[in-house]
Amino acid sequence: MTVMDDWVTAACAELDLDATQVPVSAVLDVARDVAHQVLRPGAPVSAYLLGLAVGRGADPAEAAARLSALAAGWPVELGADRPSMSDPGPA
Numbered sequence: 001m002t003v004m005d006d007w008v009t010a011a012c013a014e015l016d017l018d019a020t021q022v023p024v025s026a027v028l029d030v031a032r033d034v035a036h037q038v039l040r041p042g043a044p045v046s047a048y049l050l051g052l053a054v055g056r057g058a059d060p061a062e063a064a065a066r067l068s069a070l071a072a073g074w075p076v077e078l079g080a081d082r083p084s085m086s087d088p089g090p091a
Contacts, residue, residue: 026064033071046071
């Protein structure tokens with residue numbers, strides 16, 4: 001087992017979830033895509049949104065693919081080179 005496996009197993013036990021139902025690689029892929037093509041703080045928020053969608057019945061792989069595609073098509077002028085809300089830039 002990896003540290004990620006251990007963490008997911010422990011976190012799922014804490015939240016009364018089935019660890020076998022967690023698509024770890026899909027969540028990590030979405031987080032990577034959003035962090036690199038949109039903005040870094042968008043990664044955990046997007047993972048949360050993915051979880052909400054899945055909780056409402058969306059297919060995890062399909063929802064992850066849709067978010068990754070959205071990030072891939074995100075206009076550069078709206079993306080990562082623009083300051084985030086937590087980093088407003090020079091004062």
